[in-house]
Amino acid sequence: MSSAMDIPKGRASYKKKDGILTLTDDRTFLIWSPMPANGPPTVSLALDKILNLKQTPDTSPKVILKIIEKPKNPDEQEGQSFMFQFTSPTDARTEANALRDLLSQLLAEIRGGDPNVPKPLGAAGGPSAAGGPPPNAKPPSNRWYDDDSLKADTQLQQSLLDKDLELAKTHAQALALKSDSISDESFNKQFWSSRVGLLRAHAFEQHQKKGSYNVLSTVKPRAENGEFKLSLSPEQIQSILHQHPLVRRIYNENVPKLSEPEFWSRFFLSKLAKQLRGERITDVDNSDPLFDRYLGADNSLGVASKITAAQHVPHIIDLEGNEENQGGFKSGNRKDAEMRPRANIPIIKTLNSLSEKIMADVAPADLEPSGTPESGAKSFDDARVFNQLSLQDLHGEREAGSIRLNVKDQTKFFSNHGDGISGEDAQIYAQQNPEDVLFEVVADLDTFDDDGAGGIDLRKSIGVDDDSESDHYEDATMSGIQKTPHVGSRAARRAAEQQILEGLRKARAEHAGGPTGANAVEASPMGIPPDLTERCYLTQMTTTEFLKQFWSAFLSSSSSGDSSEGGSAAAAAAAAAGELAYHVESLKRCVERIEAIAAEAERDRLRAAEARKKQIQEHYQKTGKKLKWVPPKGGRDSVMALFEHTTAAIEKAVALYRGSRG
Structure with missing residues (x-):
């Protein structure tokens, strides 16, 4: 229920300052922002770092929520405490209860997957008393990789049809021409069974989200009429404070002593802003005593990685492990042979540090229960990552694991092969x-x-x-x-x-039927008018779809007919026969549609020929000169030439169906 509801929030004071207490949209951080709550949050607590929470009883006149953070030092019992007093004059208790209930539920979900939390004795054995799966069971596979889930997801299918207009036309025409005996569910299952790859690619595309980026490089002040103008949104301010802990610390120390517009205008004109962007600082840059004293300060304090906190990083991709093996950032004990400063090292360090913070803020989507640091299964995780990253094309050819069959009498397997010889x-x-x-x-x-x-x-x-x-x-x-x-x-x-x-x-006439340029090549193949060409394309797509459905039903019925036993064999055979009859009837209708298009194309060709003859006669009557007669292209022969292979495939399918019926 809570996942579908809006995130609650309430007016609460922290250290005698009024503000708003709520959760982030992804429900991973508890944040408190001072009033009027249009700026960045001052307090930001990760839910996985919360040890406990307490609230005053209902009989107490004050509504206070106490958040206890996990200790940073293992020797300590408790970490830092945060006291939030709800100050709403009407709904203080209601707001506090809503936040407390949601926090309790989220913390229970987080602790349920934490291996350090003790589990009940019954959890180590079979299923729980409620009949659920055991705690050590792996989570179900992602539905994007399940073909049946994709074929049953009507919302995803409709989204793909809205995006791909050609596919939507094919689906609409095939749906309109289907028999009444076939339900819409069966039709959609057959239609999407050959397009599972398109559904999977569309699902991946839909769930891709835009990640973080270097906000400082996109925000630059501009000069207008001798004045500096700065355009900065609240989202950009929040991203800057999140990516740069140093700026967040300076902001907390100097605002509201300085107004926010003055703080940000001075910051973007300072040397510190250029250094955090990765630009080179020169002597002509503006000096600001407020920000210049932080030029050598560390900008990585307070940055927690969601990757290393969630699971063990395999050694095969652990860059920090490489740093440890190679002596750290300054090459360990090796002497500096050049003995001269390098001006580009701070810039490289700044860019690398920013890249690390952006990547550390991305939570991994492929967590495994065995990949956590506490699980003790690092070797398995390394092997899994190696298999994922290895290039399959570089592997050698595997030996075929075929089973040797010793068949004594082979004549019955080749009894029908001599029927084609007179x-x-x-x-x-x-x-x-x-x-x-x-x-x-x-x-x-x-x-x-x-x-x-x-x-x-x-x-x-x-x-x-x-x-x-x-x-x-x-x-x-x-x-x-x-x-x-x-x-x-x-x-x-x-x-x-x-x-x-x-x-x-x-072959050239099929691709270039018109006498004009390249646009007419696609619009009028073999001289067929553009409107009839569009109908030919749609008919070709729907006919191909019906052929796919026929062969799928024909091959599945022939393979399953021998495996059915008892009374189910007759029912399965009857159902398969009815479905095949419907598909054969659909193929016959496809031939009728092709014939109708060919007849209309022939009428258009005859009308064009009559118009051309009339034009030649009028020109001869006016000038006394005869124009060269060029017969118009198109007509029935051109349409049938386009559908030559399609009609042959239909004839073969119908003949095979009749032959199977005896």
């Missing part, structure tokens, strides 16, 4: 002796001319003579003598050339 050919093949056939083939190869490099000269072997002016085959054909055609004859080569050119012309 009876006469089978008798001829049966009379052939393999040794004699191989001997004749080798003898024929020995008669071929050698190319001088140990190979065969195919041009001379098939009788190609480029110097000859005529072919005996052509002369014999003209004289009426029937002669076996020669492979290397001029006529055979000319026929092969014509066949290749015809294929090239057909």
Whole structure:
């Protein structure tokens, strides 16, 4: 319930200053901001660092919430305490109770995953008394990696359809053409079963969030009419104070002694701002005694990493471990051979320090129960990370783990393979002796001319003579003598050339049917009008979708028909037969839609031809000159050429379905 509600907040005083006490949006920090609560928070407590919380009883006139932080020193029993007194004149107790209840629930969830918290004795064994899973059970796998969850997520599917208009058109047309016997749920399951990859990629894209960035590098004062102007939002101020603990400390020490506009205007004109940006400080920069004294101060105090606090960092990616092994930042005990200062080292340190703070603020999303520092399973975590980071393409080929099968009678597995050979050919093949056939083939190869490099000269072997002016085959054909055609004859080569050119012309016409530029190539293939071209594209996509559904149902029914037993076999066969009949009927309707588009394209071509003839006649009557007649492209033949492979696939599917029915 609490996760779906708004985060509560209340008016509370801290150290006799009025402010607002609430939680961050991600519910990981308890923050208190002084009134009017439009600036950065002064108190920020991580929930995983809270040891305990106490509240005054309901009978007490004062409503005080006491937060006890975990001790930083292991020898201490308790850490620092924070006292917040709720000061609302009407709802002080209600606001305090709401915050206390939410904090108690969040702390219980955090402690439930903490291995340092003692567990009940029953938790070490089987399931709990409530019937839940054992505490050591691994969390369920992310739904993004589960195909069934993606296919059942209608909200994700609708979001993808809203983004991809072409896919939405295909889905809408296929849904409109489906049979009434197929429910919408079954249709969507079949439709998205072949697009699980698109759903997974869209889910990843939706859950990506914009991370932190270097705010100081984006905020720079500008000069207008001799005055400096600075545009700074509250979100940017909060990010600056979060990324730079030094600025937060200076802000707490000097505000409200200085007004916020004066503080930030002086800060962005100071040398400290340039140093924190990673820029080089020069002698002409403005001097500010308030900020100049902090130029050598540490800017990393109070920064807690969400990565190292959540789990053990494997040694394979632990950069701090490399620093320890190589002697730290100043190369350990090695002497400085150059003995001169390096001006770029502070800049590099500043940029690296800022990068570390930004990365440390990103909570890892792939936590494992065995990856925490207290779990003692560092070796397993290192192996897991190594497997994730290793490049699979660089691995050698794995040996196939196949199982050797010893089949005694193999004839039944190949009983249907001889159906495609006619009876006469089978008798001829049966009379052939393999040794004699191989001997004749080798003898024929020995008669071929050698190319001088140990190979065969195919041009001379098939009788190609480029110097000859005529072919005996052509002369014999003209004289009426029937002669076996020669492979290397001029006529055979000319026929092969014509066949290749015809294929090239057909392929070019499919992609460039119009006479105009590149825009007309895609809009009007083979001279088909653009409106009919769009219908052809949609029909092609829907027909392909119906073909996918047919083959999925056909192959699944044929594979599951033998595995069914008892009374379930008849029910499964009846359901599969009904589904296949629906898919076959859908394929027949697809052919009818293709025929309808082809008929309309033919009518448009005839109208264009009549208009062209009329134009030629009018031009001849006016000028007395005849224009060249160029027949318009498009028509039925062009549409059927576009759908040539599609119609062949439909015919094969229907024929196979009829053959399976006997």
